[in-house]
């Protein structure tokens with residue numbers, strides 16, 4: 001069975017970048033009727049916070065990306081200890097003591113000599129005696145001894161990847177304070193949870209090489225790896241720093257609909273054009289991992305607005321009834337109101353705006369040049385209630401009384417009655433207008 005996982009660290013809110021990873025993993029699993037695990041990479045006790053865990057779950061629920069089960073790394077420390085012990089027995093984990101300042105100095109030296117800044121393994125060169133004394137006075141951290149060879153895999157998106165691990169530093173797997181780092185924890189989890197496909201950002205490519213080696217050292221076969229390109233801003237600029245402003249909870253507040261986000265994120269970076277899908281099952285059916293490309297993917301938040309508007313247009317009265325109740329739209333006119341409103345809104349909260357216009361009257365836009373004309377026209381309005389003929393009979397009379405016609409006649413009246421430049425067909429709209437005060 002296909003099993004995937006989405007593995008956020010609960011040290012911040014979900015944003016469009018990590019949601020894209022979540023979505024692709026979800027779709028890979030569900031395309032194959034498989035399992036999708038939400039794995040919380042919470043080994044950092046200081047930065048991981050329950051508030052982030054809650055919000056991650058709420059965001060995924062809001063989007064409709066249901067997980068089959070939740071796993072937390074903080075509850076699996078025993079397993080990481082076992083794996084570390086196994087690696088130590090094989091002399092695949094070694095203790096190092098250099099401070100970050102010492103390492104930085106080494107790096108600078110290597111760079112100035114034109115050498116790649118790879119850890120020089122001096123920790124392996126100290127004598128057993130010296131090591132003993134060091135262990136007595138200092139706590140070290142633990143590095144994984146990489147096989148200095150080429151590590152290769154057939155990437156689900158990037159095709160054949162071959163990494164020369166000579167250019168990679170032996171990764172630290174256990175910190176001085178005993179905290180297991182993601183590189184080891186993730187490998188142990190992927191093995192134990194029988195993950196078949198790992199899809200993550202291209203920034204993890206080097207990690208993958210080291211993780212494949214750790215898996216092999218633990219006697220296991222690596223899952224299939226795929227690395228999607230990273231998102232950039234609309235002009236190709238790096239998005240990483242701005243991702244904080246693209247948090248899902250903020251998109252929700254801005255009125256962006258889940259299906260708009262999911263439709264867009266499932267297609268950007270692929271050879272398919274992005275278009276609206278109205279259900280998750282359609283997304284699953286349409287999904288194809290092999291369509292993803294390797295070049296950076298442009299993301300523009302502006303693209304989500306037309307997709308949201310398009311999605312809202314697809315909603316039937318039954319679908320939106322609850323929201324109309326919530327906004328206080330009068331029951332007996334709800335159906336007609338929705339048939340008009342849905343064509344003229346960008347997000348759900350615009351419903352409130354239209355209902356206010358209908359029930360309480362517009363905030364008219366009247367230019368200086370139109371003042372007299374509009375005042376005269378309003379005086380000529382018949383008494384409410386209005387019906388479908390009100391607009392045509394009224395504007396006919398106004399045209400006869402004034403020298404205005406065409407746009408000069410209709411636009412100022414539309415702006416006066418709706419407070420907007422564009423909007424619904426005025427004949428159908430007039431019966432919904434309770435008052436023009």
Ligand code: GLU
Nearest residue numbers: 007008009041186199200
């Ligand atoms: N917690 C890791 C991250 O958010 C997970 C990476 C992975 O999918 O292995 O980058």
